[in-house]
Amino acid sequence: xxxxxxxxxxxxxxxxxxxxxxxxxxxxxxxxxxxxxxxxxxxxxxxxxxxxxxxxxxxxxxxxxxxxxxxxxxxxxxxxxxxxxxxxxxxxxxxxxxxxxxxxxxxxxxxxxxxxxxxxxxxxxxxxxxxxxxxxxxxxxxxxxxxxxxxxxxxxxxxxxxxxxxxxxxxxxxxxxxxxxxxxxxxxxxxxxxxxxxxxxxxxxxxxxxxxxxxxxxxxxxxxxxxxxxxxxxxxxxxxxxxxxxxxxxxxxxxxxxxxxxxxxxxxxxxxxxxxxxxxxxxxxxxxx
Numbered sequence: 001x002x003x004x005x006x007x008x009x010x011x012x013x014x015x016x017x018x019x020x021x022x023x024x025x026x027x028x029x030x031x032x033x034x035x036x037x038x039x040x041x042x043x044x045x046x047x048x049x050x051x052x053x054x055x056x057x058x059x060x061x062x063x064x065x066x067x068x069x070x071x072x073x074x075x076x077x078x079x080x081x082x083x084x085x086x087x088x089x090x091x092x093x094x095x096x097x098x099x100x101x102x103x104x105x106x107x108x109x110x111x112x113x114x115x116x117x118x119x120x121x122x123x124x125x126x127x128x129x130x131x132x133x134x135x136x137x138x139x140x141x142x143x144x145x146x147x148x149x150x151x152x153x154x155x156x157x158x159x160x161x162x163x164x165x166x167x168x169x170x171x172x173x174x175x176x177x178x179x180x181x182x183x184x185x186x187x188x189x190x191x192x193x194x195x196x197x198x199x200x201x202x203x204x205x206x207x208x209x210x211x212x213x214x215x216x217x218x219x220x221x222x223x224x225x226x227x228x229x230x231x232x233x234x235x236x237x238x239x240x241x242x243x244x245x246x247x248x249x250x251x252x253x254x255x256x257x258x259x260x261x262x263x264x265x266x267x268x269x270x271x272x273x274x275x276x277x278x279x280x281x282x283x284x285x286x287x288x289x
Contacts, residue, residue, distance in 0.1 A: 040076070043068065047076055048101065051086050056094035114238070114247060115146050117280045121273050122149050122249055129266050131253035132157040136172040138247050139164070140188075143173045157231055157252035165227060168194045168208055169201050171235030172248035174221035175274075178212040179237055179245045179286055200225045219271040222263060225255065232258035234266050236274035243286040249274050 043066065050065050051057055057065075063073040077095060080086045084100030118135040125133035126149040134157075136143040143166075145159040159165075167173035167188055177185060194203045202208045215221040223233035235250035251266050252258075258266075278285060 043072075044076055044080060047073065047080065048085060048097070051077075051095050052097045052101070056089065056092060056096055058094055062095060113281055114277075118238075118247075118249065118277055119147055119149075121277045121280075122147060125149075125249060125251055125270065125273050126151060128269055129251045129253075131251045131257070131266075134159055134172070134250045134252065136170075136247050136250070138167075138176045138245060142166045143170055143176065143247070151253070153253075153257075155254050155256075157233070157254075159252075166195060169197055169223065169226040171221050171223040171233035171250045171252070172237075174208075174211060174215055174223065175235040175237040175248045175250075176245040177208075178215040178221060179239070179243075197227050198225055198229050202226060218267065220267040220274075222267070223252075230255055232263065234258075234263055234270050236271045238274050238281070239278045239283040239285050240281070241283050243284050246283075249277060 046066055047062060050062055054061070059070055059074055059077070062077065063070040066073055068076075077086055077088070081088060081098070083098075085098045086101070087096045087098045088094070089096060114137065115135070122133035122135050130151055130153070132151045133149050134145050135147040136145045142164045145163045145165075146161055148159055148161065150156055150158060165173060167177050177188070180188070189205070189208075191205075194201070194205070194208065196203045202211055211221075220234055220236040223231075223235070225231060227233075231252060232255050233250050233252040235248050237245040237248045240246050249270060251270055275285065
């Protein structure tokens with residue numbers, strides 16, 4: 001039986017780009033989904049799984065397991081290689097999973113670790129404070145609550161997991177913003193007036209900047225009826241290994257119980273709880289101002 005050559009064949013020539021194409025529009029004017037594009041994504045995901053599960057695969061092995069022509073498998077692998085998703089070992093002539101895939105997977109692991117480690121922290125916070133404790137993560141459009149331990153009080157704060165709230169009017173959101181560089185703040189908030197939800201919402205960048213300075217000074221943020229009337233929240237940020245804020249923990253309750261002395265009492269507890277969670281995740285807090 002002739003030996004199959006598993007080395008990389010020469011890539012076929014790329015199709016020429018159209019001479020002119022309208023900006024911001026697809027190549028086809030049809031509104032129907034691009035079946036070929038979806039199929040390519042599915043095939044790429046399959047190749048990633050195969051390479052990840054194998055301890056180095058030859059091109060022919062990848063192609064056979066994916067049931068693809070070797071030339072098609074090669075083009076997809078080289079595209080993934082250009083993005084760092086897979087790597088090719090010239091000496092062994094084998095394909096391996098790439099560093100970029102590991103980085104993407106690590107993002108999920110960090111989030112999962114935050115949820116698991118954070119659950120114990122907010123459980124203790126609820127027990128200490130007697131009020132609802134929450135855990136949130138920083139996303140592109142705001143804070144997303146991923147876990148909560150409710151108080152047993154009849155009147156209490158409640159945020160369903162998956163609820164998203166804007167940065168500028170939530171305790172965790174402001175705790176995160178307080179440690180953001182100016183360029184990142186501009187990207188998240190824009191330059192215009194911020195949305196108002198109650199008479200207490202901070203809708204100007206100047207007012208928000210003053211509040212964030214106070215947050216950095218004391219180590220915790222206070223949402224003083226800025227998202228919901230009659231509710232106050234105390235929150236502190238959680239940091240990753242690069243001292244970047246990735247989320248936070250908070251204690252929320254009605255203003256009748258969360259008066260100024262109570263906020264002053266709970267604030268340091270929330271700050272320490274966030275610090276414990278940061279350490280548990282291998283993170284570090286930024287240097288004090």
